[in-house]
Amino acid sequence: MASMLFSPFKMRDLVLPNRIVVSPMGQYSARDGCATQWHLMHLGHLAVSGAGLLITEATAVHPNGRLSPGDLGTWCDENAEALEPVIAFCRTHGSARLGVQLWHSGRKGSVTKAWEKQLHIPKDKGGWTTYSASPIPYPGRGVPVAPDKKGIDELVACFAAAAARANRLGFDLIEIHGAHGYLIHSFLSPLTNQRTDEYGGSREARMRFALEVFKAVRNVWPERKPIGFRISATDWAEGGWDIEDSIEFARKLRAHGCDYITASSGGAVAEQKLDVHPGYQVPFAERIRKEAGITTMAVGLITEARQADEILSAGQADLVALGRGMMWNPRWPWHAAMELGEEYAYPPQYARAHPSMRSGDFLKPTRDV
Numbered sequence: 001m002a003s004m005l006f007s008p009f010k011m012r013d014l015v016l017p018n019r020i021v022v023s024p025m026g027q028y029s030a031r032d033g034c035a036t037q038w039h040l041m042h043l044g045h046l047a048v049s050g051a052g053l054l055i056t057e058a059t060a061v062h063p064n065g066r067l068s069p070g071d072l073g074t075w076c077d078e079n080a081e082a083l084e085p086v087i088a089f090c091r092t093h094g095s096a097r098l099g100v101q102l103w104h105s106g107r108k109g110s111v112t113k114a115w116e117k118q119l120h121i122p123k124d125k126g127g128w129t130t131y132s133a134s135p136i137p138y139p140g141r142g143v144p145v146a147p148d149k150k151g152i153d154e155l156v157a158c159f160a161a162a163a164a165r166a167n168r169l170g171f172d173l174i175e176i177h178g179a180h181g182y183l184i185h186s187f188l189s190p191l192t193n194q195r196t197d198e199y200g201g202s203r204e205a206r207m208r209f210a211l212e213v214f215k216a217v218r219n220v221w222p223e224r225k226p227i228g229f230r231i232s233a234t235d236w237a238e239g240g241w242d243i244e245d246s247i248e249f250a251r252k253l254r255a256h257g258c259d260y261i262t263a264s265s266g267g268a269v270a271e272q273k274l275d276v277h278p279g280y281q282v283p284f285a286e287r288i289r290k291e292a293g294i295t296t297m298a299v300g301l302i303t304e305a306r307q308a309d310e311i312l313s314a315g316q317a318d319l320v321a322l323g324r325g326m327m328w329n330p331r332w333p334w335h336a337a338m339e340l341g342e343e344y345a346y347p348p349q350y351a352r353a354h355p356s357m358r359s360g361d362f363l364k365p366t367r368d369v
Contacts, residue, residue, distance in 0.1 A: 004312035005305065006342040009052070009319060011226035011259045011295065014172050016052035016319075017345065018335050019312055022173070023323035024101040026071065027059045028113040033060060033073025035084035037170035043086050044157045046326060050333030050344040053319070054090065055099040058177050061162040062155070063103035064128045065183065068113045069106045069121075069184025074102065074162040080169055087169060089090070090342055094344035098169060099173035101230070102159055102217070106183030107132035107144035107192070131155070132186040133193035133200065133209075135273040139270045152199065152209060155183070162217040167221060176214060181231040184210045188231075189268045202303030207249055211256065218257050226259035228297065236272040243284055250292035260295035262287050262321065279307060286316035297321050303338035307326055 006018045013346045029038040046054050054082045060073040060220055073079045090098055101354050109116040110127040122125035131151070132144035148156060150328050178184035185208040199208050214229065221227055233246040250261050261335040263285035266272050274280075281300035289296040298317035308320045326332055337344035338355075 001304050003340040003342055004308045005309040005340060006107045006337060006344070011173075013224040013258050014097060014226055017095060018050075018052040018333070019319045020051040020053075020308070021297060021319050021321040022046050022049065022051045024177075024325050025059045025327060026067065026114065026340065028115075029197050029212045030070050030072045030082075033066070033071065033075060033079045033105065034065065035072060035079075035086050036082075039072070039083075039088050040089060043227045044093065044154050045330055046088045047096045047098075048347050048350070049094075049096065049326065049330050050337065050346060051096050052098040053099055053173070054094070055101050055173070055175055055321075057213065058103040058105075059250055060176075061068070061102055061104055061158040064131065065106075065158070067105040067109050067130075068111055069126065070113050073103075074100070075158065079166070080165050082261070086161075087171075089337070091170075093347050097172045097174055098170075099228075100169075100171045101175040101177050103177035104131070104155065104158070104160050104183035106181070106186045107136070107138050108141065108181055108199040110142060131183060133195055134186075135195070136192055138181065142209070146195065149197075152212075156209075158210050159213045160220050163217040163300045167225070171225075172230065173226050174217060175228040175230055175262065176217060177230050178210050178213075179230045179262075179264045181269070182267075184213060185232055185241075185268055188245070189235055191235060191237060191269050198322045203245055203248065205250060206293070206313040210249070211252060214253060214258060215256055227257070228260040228262060229253055229258055230262040232262055232265045232267055233281065233288065234265050235268045235272050236266045236358035237269050240268060240272075243287060245288070246284065247288055250288045250294050254292060254294045258294065260297055260319070261285075261292070262297040262299055263288055263317075264299055272368035277301065278303065279311065282311055282316050289315070289317060289365070295319070306341045308336070309340060 073162045128187045130144040137143045261353040285296040285298040295318045299321040
């Protein structure tokens, strides 16, 4: 019996060869938002992994939207030019379709790199102004600015400009990052949004900024190409954003032309109480899929091939995404295919790595490159 994991999946005109997604993973290795040789290696070797879709790390739409000084960006043409050779390599040698995740880090920004403990960088040490729905600092970080209507309109325009730039680069898909306590999530969660204007208060008002961003991106992104939205399905904190909010938000997004939801969770506040175990976020993807009637991507401690296939076969999600698991084992799709008895794509340069070579056979690549 054929696996669901290696079956194709279509969104608008984009056909994914299988349902394995390489989740966005921050590398903290850009220079002024521009990709470097590290990105060529990192994204290049994941493009040949056999996954159906590869999404870039969170890519800032403005310099003040970076988390760290090493974050990738799409706020100017120089950023785009630096990505061109990376995309060219992935297209030439890889089989994965290519997506870009657009974001603004919000109140969590202006910190050192992950391996430097993400310490706050003050302005006099090279830091920058951060933004959030309300001027409530994340613990250990600076006080953010709460943008007025003009500032909000400018932020929305930054997302649209970055999306237009991504289209010129030839990306197949956009994912908007609205999770983990970053700018968009700070407007959604009542724990971080204490505004009294049209962007705060009721759930409808707190969703306004996120929906404005989505509509602006959809307006400049080709109709034939899909757009997804990553959310934190719950804040894991009393009085915070929860799964019921997420289902309603997903319905709103679907009505405006959103193609899928990536159901992550948490990140809004430090006092969250997560219940972490294998596949712990899958039930969120399942409920959103069934109750909002939208394609979902499951993410979070999905590590085994049969686990991933069962999630799809049970109708809990349409796609599965792996992040840290792919960094640990960038040939995860190859191994999953062998376990499930499926074909997989790889470059001819790697054909001799196949276990069948142990008996002297030569396996022909499934894709000419």
